[in-house]
Amino acid sequence: xxxxxxxxxxxxxxxxxxxxxxxxxxxxxxxxxxxxxxxxxxxxxxxxxxxxxxxxxxxxxxxxxxxxxxxxxxxxxxxxxxxxxxxxxxxxxxxxxxxxxxxxxxxxxxxxxxxxxxxxxxxxxxxxxxxxxxxxxxxxxxxxxxxxxxxxxxxxxxxxxxxxxxxxxxxxxxxxxxxxxxxxxxxxxxxxxxxxxxxxxxxxxxxxxxxxxxxxxxxxxxxxxxxxxxxxxxxxxxxxxxxxxxxxxxx
Amino acid sequence: xxxxxxxxxxxxxxxxxxxxxxxxxxxxxxxxxxxxxxxxxxxxxxxxxxxxxxxxxxxxxxxxxxxxxxxxxxxxxxxxxxxxxxxxxxxxxxxxxxxxxxxxxxxxxxxxxxxxxxxxxxxxxxxxxxxxxxxxxxxxxxxxxxxxxxxxxxxxxxxxxxxxxxxxxxxxxxxxxxxxxxxxxxxxxxxx
Numbered sequence: 001x002x003x004x005x006x007x008x009x010x011x012x013x014x015x016x017x018x019x020x021x022x023x024x025x026x027x028x029x030x031x032x033x034x035x036x037x038x039x040x041x042x043x044x045x046x047x048x049x050x051x052x053x054x055x056x057x058x059x060x061x062x063x064x065x066x067x068x069x070x071x072x073x074x075x076x077x078x079x080x081x082x083x084x085x086x087x088x089x090x091x092x093x094x095x096x097x098x099x100x101x102x103x104x105x106x107x108x109x110x111x112x113x114x115x116x117x118x119x120x121x122x123x124x125x126x127x128x129x130x131x132x133x134x135x136x137x138x139x140x141x142x143x144x145x146x147x148x149x150x151x152x153x154x155x156x157x158x159x160x161x162x163x164x165x166x167x168x169x170x171x172x173x174x175x176x177x178x179x180x181x182x183x184x185x186x187x188x189x190x191x192x193x194x195x196x197x198x199x200x201x202x203x204x205x206x207x208x209x210x211x212x213x214x215x216x217x218x219x220x221x222x223x224x225x226x227x228x229x230x231x232x233x234x235x236x237x238x239x240x241x242x243x244x245x246x247x248x249x250x251x
Numbered sequence: 252x253x254x255x256x257x258x259x260x261x262x263x264x265x266x267x268x269x270x271x272x273x274x275x276x277x278x279x280x281x282x283x284x285x286x287x288x289x290x291x292x293x294x295x296x297x298x299x300x301x302x303x304x305x306x307x308x309x310x311x312x313x314x315x316x317x318x319x320x321x322x323x324x325x326x327x328x329x330x331x332x333x334x335x336x337x338x339x340x341x342x343x344x345x346x347x348x349x350x351x352x353x354x355x356x357x358x359x360x361x362x363x364x365x366x367x368x369x370x371x372x373x374x375x376x377x378x379x380x381x382x383x384x385x386x387x388x389x390x391x392x393x394x395x396x397x398x399x400x401x402x403x404x405x406x407x408x409x410x411x412x413x414x415x416x417x418x419x420x421x422x423x424x425x426x427x428x429x430x431x432x433x434x435x436x437x438x439x440x441x442x443x
Contacts, residue, residue: 002406003366003385040430045366071268076387076428096264098428121297123362123389166362166389195357197364220365250366250385 003250004214004242005045005221006235007199008228010035012051012081015061032065033072039228040075042235045250047073048101048169048223051081059088063095070096078126084109089116093124101126101169104142107149107156110163117164126199127165129156131186132173138186145173153186154193161194168194169223172202179205179227181212188217199223207233207241214247253277253441254289256316259298259306266295266326269427273434275441283315291441292319295427296328300352300392301340303332317345322443325421327390330414333421334394348414348421350397355407362391363406367424374401374415376422376439384432386412386424394423 011018016030036047049069051062066079079092080101089100106112106127117125130141131153138153157168170190172183182200191198197220200213204224213222227233239249255266257279270277277293278285286292294316296303307313316323316333325333332344337352344352355361366385369377393410396403404412404423413422420440426433 001368002363005365070265071271074269074272074428074430074433076389076425093262094264096262096268098262098265121299123297123364123391167364195360196362197360218360220360251383 001248002220003045003248005199006043006210006238006249007046007048007221007223008039008044008235009048009050009201009223009225010229011225012049012062012065013053014058015065018052033068036069036073036077039235040073043239043251044075044235045221046075047077049077049079050101051079053081059091063091066092066095066097080126080128084112086112086115086119089120093120097124099124099126099166101128103128103130106160107140107142107151110159113160113163113165117166122164122166125165126167126169127160128169128171129153129160130171130173138189141173145176154189157190157194161196165196167197167199167220169199169201175203176201177226178203181205181209182222184213184216187213187219191218191220197221204233207238210238211242211245211247214242252285252289253291253293254286255279255293255295256286256312257281258296258303258310258312262297263295265425266293266427269433269437270441273437273441281310281312283311286312286315287319289321291321291443292316292323293326294323294329294333294421295326296332297389298328299339300328300331300337300342300344303328304342304344307332313345317347320418322440323419324440325419326427327423327425330411330421330423331392331394333414333419337392339392347419348394348397348399348416350394350399350411350414352392352394354392359407362389363393364389366429367404367406367412369402369404369412371403372401372413374413374420375443376413376415376420376436377402378439380432380435384435386422386426386429386432386436388412388424390423
């Protein structure tokens, strides 16, 4: 049986991990490779690295980091942040990333999704969608959630899948950082609508939240950042809990 | 020396990274002589069957791979190309394994992406592989279960997760991305 995936997300600035990290056994909490190894030892199923600086100058730093991550870990990982050109994608995949994630650039120029999937295969294209409710409708936001777009989330998700996305990373902005739980409603609608895997993101605060999003939606994976980094939830314990609740996860 | 066959398919470096972690030296090459003389050959790949087969035949690699006598390990697209035919671009493949490659019916999400367990496991590759072990898959096409199947996985339908015939081994999943379970399989292959 295909397992539901648990994915920690790490924010990167200038090749270093940012955000608080609270592991007792870590020597250098700023080293993304060391953190990645800890997560993979604690049975994380995949990792996502988001470059929050994402400038052209930082591309080479990021590619060098991706090479070190690829050499160090034996589970799949995705890299994203400010990717807008096929050359960015080529550089990161060549450095060893398994997948890349695109967000604003895909909304501004949807053909980018098709170009990347034709060149490198749809399995490596994760389309990230930041969404929030505007006038009672879930809409798409770009620029790290700062700019609303006149585009319904369901329409964009369906377009992205048709254009060649291999996966959708759906972040509920109204829940992100709140620890109130995932937005089950929009996650459920998107994951029923598209025939590609959907990663739920935004709002994880407790183990029950993971159970709820897996039980109430067809999402394939759930992503979180701070609750893992601060050690509030240990991934191994989370998986034991989910298994007890009848959800198929990898040990 | 272990030769990793270089062709127009992605993420070959990750196989080399995995071998490095296990302490085995390898070379990524499309040089027929180096491949022929290698102790072991790995035929990896993520990509599209039709263009991969065209590239292999342009380089003479199709005949070479079929003629190899040392242990050969196909991974992902590598497994599919070792079958007789693929529905992807209606590609005639290497014909090492007696199996057809088909697209998953769209009754569930495709690609089959993520960790899944195996059944009907047999052969040297799976020595010491835990019964409940999971491995990482990402694919939209699958090889039908056949006489050469050495492990079965179930997603939408049962398909060949691994195959073996004589010195030819292959996995549909990515051992290089499958944590400690994947390392068991790579070590078994390297120890053949």
